[in-house]
Amino acid sequence: MSAIVPVPLYQAKAEFFRTLGHPARIRVLELLSERDHAVHELLDAIEIEQSNLSQQLAVLRRAGLVVQRREAGAVVYAISVAEVRDLLLAARAILAAVLAGQEQLRSELGGGAS
Amino acid sequence: MSAIVPVPLYQAKAEFFRTLGHPARIRVLELLSERDHAVHELLDAIEIEQSNLSQQLAVLRRAGLVVQRREAGAVVYAISVAEVRDLLLAARAILAAVLAGQEQLRSELGGGAS
DNA sequence: TCGTAACTTGAAGAAGTGTTCAAGTGCTAA
DNA sequence: TTAGCACTTGAACACTTCTTCAAGTTACGA
Incomplete structure (x- = not known):
């Protein structure tokens, strides 16, 4: 109660x-x-x-x-x-996607500095 | 570079x-x-x-x-x-498990107050 | 029973976040 | 070209979280 x-x-x-x-x-x-x-x-x-x-x-x-x-x-x-492991894996997948997206953006911008 | x-x-x-x-x-x-x-x-x-x-x-x-x-x-x-949706779902599952665990613990402790 | 290894806790200052306000930008439409 | 809506930005103060230090607890072993 x-x-x-x-x-x-x-x-x-x-x-x-x-x-x-x-x-x-x-x-x-x-x-x-x-x-x-x-x-x-x-x-x-x-x-x-x-x-x-x-x-x-x-x-x-x-x-x-x-x-x-x-x-x-x-x-x-x-x-x-136990599901914590799934969450960490999901996070890893997103992080990989985000970082890949940033890298692509960076190269589209002409490979310049940050 | x-x-x-x-x-x-x-x-x-x-x-x-x-x-x-x-x-x-x-x-x-x-x-x-x-x-x-x-x-x-x-x-x-x-x-x-x-x-x-x-x-x-x-x-x-x-x-x-x-x-x-x-x-x-x-x-x-x-x-x-797109994977963000998966992450939110995984989080929901964990949250449900954690809350269920807390509820069980609470009842095992004798249904006392917080 | 005394010492020691393995942890936990409380507290305080440093560092980081969140909310809000005022001012600013960019469209669209009159 | 000017008015106004839709949104963004910068800055300041309040609030939360981190790190560290010193002190405390617990259990094992000599």
């Missing part, structure tokens, strides 16, 4: 995309969509301070995209929503 | 997602993925000031997601990358 404030759907979507709007968080999701990782493994892969990584993991946790568990003295993270 | 600075891919992805991280921009993309719209049509649908809408459209244009054309005295916008 909790009184959930009905956040408009398009606002929920915007918040969700903002959650993905950080390089470290993207990398975490990409790594986790391969397999579960302990925090220190992520740390080895990501070039960021531990406390900063922890902050970013907290953002992903609050958004409900990842879950945490403790295992043999380490904290292990996992993707909680 | 333009000297393009090689932005790391995961940073480009993050920027891309941030572009989507605004309710008005999401609505614009949803409307445009149905059909092309003139600015004043978007304005009728979105409850936002004209200059603010214009700012948001500029963000989408800079990101290369929409294109502008002039038609009979009006400015008409269109999606430039």
Whole structure:
């Protein structure tokens, strides 16, 4: 019976995309969509301070995209929503299309500088 | 031969997602993925000031997601990358999964308040 | 039980975004 | 050629998000 404030759907979507709007968080999701990782493994892969990584993991946790568990003295993270991988793939496709479009535009403009 | 600075891919992805991280921009993309719209049509649908809408459209244009054309005295916008629709659908699926997960968690915790 | 490795948290200043206002541009039509 | 509609732009201030530092927690091992 909790009184959930009905956040408009398009606002929920915007918040969700903002959650993905950080390089470290993207990398975490990409790594986790391969397999579960302990925090220190992520740390080895990501070039960021531990406390900063922890902050970013907290953002992903609050958004409900990842879950945490403790295992043999380490904290292990996992993707909680399998569809995340599809989203990352869709994003990759768009990005490729956009970048290709920009490249084409650039050459149509005569190969000039930026 | 333009000297393009090689932005790391995961940073480009993050920027891309941030572009989507605004309710008005999401609505614009949803409307445009149905059909092309003139600015004043978007304005009728979105409850936002004209200059603010214009700012948001500029963000989408800079990101290369929409294109502008002039038609009979009006400015008409269109999606430039067809895959945007797939992305919005993928996002909807994740959002549904995440919200369902939260709802389940809430009930497991005993139906308490937030 | 003490030390240490592995994380998380809170807080504060820096950096980045969003909203709004005023002014400007580009058509079209009288 | 001038009026007016449709839209864009620049700039300023408010607001949010990031990064970093210092302090705190948890669990294992000596």
